[in-house]
Amino acid sequence: IKSQVRDPDLGLDAFLRFLNPNLPPAVLQVPLTVLEVGELPWGTQRTIDLEVLNSGAGALLVRPQHLSPGIKAVPDALAVHRRQILKLVIDTNQLTPSLKPQLIPFTLDAGPAGAVRLRIRVLVPAPLLEIEPPELDLGSVARGTAVEALFLVRNAGNSAFRCEVSSQIRNSGVNPPVFNCLPGMEQEVTLVVDTSQYAIGRVS
Numbered sequence: 001i002k003s004q005v006r007d008p009d010l011g012l013d014a015f016l017r018f019l020n021p022n023l024p025p026a027v028l029q030v031p032l033t034v035l036e037v038g039e040l041p042w043g044t045q046r047t048i049d050l051e052v053l054n055s056g057a058g059a060l061l062v063r064p065q066h067l068s069p070g071i072k073a074v075p076d077a078l079a080v081h082r083r084q085i086l087k088l089v090i091d092t093n094q095l096t097p098s099l100k101p102q103l104i105p106f107t108l109d110a111g112p113a114g115a116v117r118l119r120i121r122v123l124v125p126a127p128l129l130e131i132e133p134p135e136l137d138l139g140s141v142a143r144g145t146a147v148e149a150l151f152l153v154r155n156a157g158n159s160a161f162r163c164e165v166s167s168q169i170r171n172s173g174v175n176p177p178v179f180n181c182l183p184g185m186e187q188e189v190t191l192v193v194d195t196s197q198y199a200i201g202r203v204s
């Protein structure tokens with residue numbers, strides 16, 4: 001009994017079962033075993049409610065188990081007399097974007113009152129990088145001059161991404177080197193090449 005006094009329902013349940021060992025057991029029950037989240041862009045969070053029921057007598061203590069990265073239960077343990085709400089926080093920063101919905105399993109464990117295996121169905125749409133033009137031709141330039149070229153970085157997908165641009169071309173730089181690209185966004189990037197240390201001739 002002393003181990004249950006932190007929660008009134010569990011403390012009363014332990015006391016009544018001490019007085020009457022034949023008291024019917026608590027029974028864990030959930031209305032849905034597949035929780036539909038729908039589409040959730042990468043880099044966002046959403047909190048959903050899970051209804052947890054006790055269809056038996058007394059009270060039960062339920063603990064979420066085997067939670068995958070990106071899924072957090074609040075609280076991490078819940079006393080249920082008749083009905084309680086468990087909140088599940090879905091953080092897509094820790095999920096992998098895909099073209100199809102993901103089924104993420106976890107378990108509610110209520111000890112003697114039973115355990116239920118559930119799944120969260122969520123679609124984290126993938127970003128899609130497009131670059132235009134795919135090849136840059138700087139043309140003919142006088143040695144020792146700086147030449148610029150522009151290209152577009154486009155996100156044709158349905159989730160945002162962070163883009164880091166670097167150049168392997170000698171004596172060159174890009175601007176901006178880092179930016180976030182939202183769905184449908186286009187970012188113009190400037191490539192600057194200093195030709196002062198290049199030999200005369202064609203360079204690719």
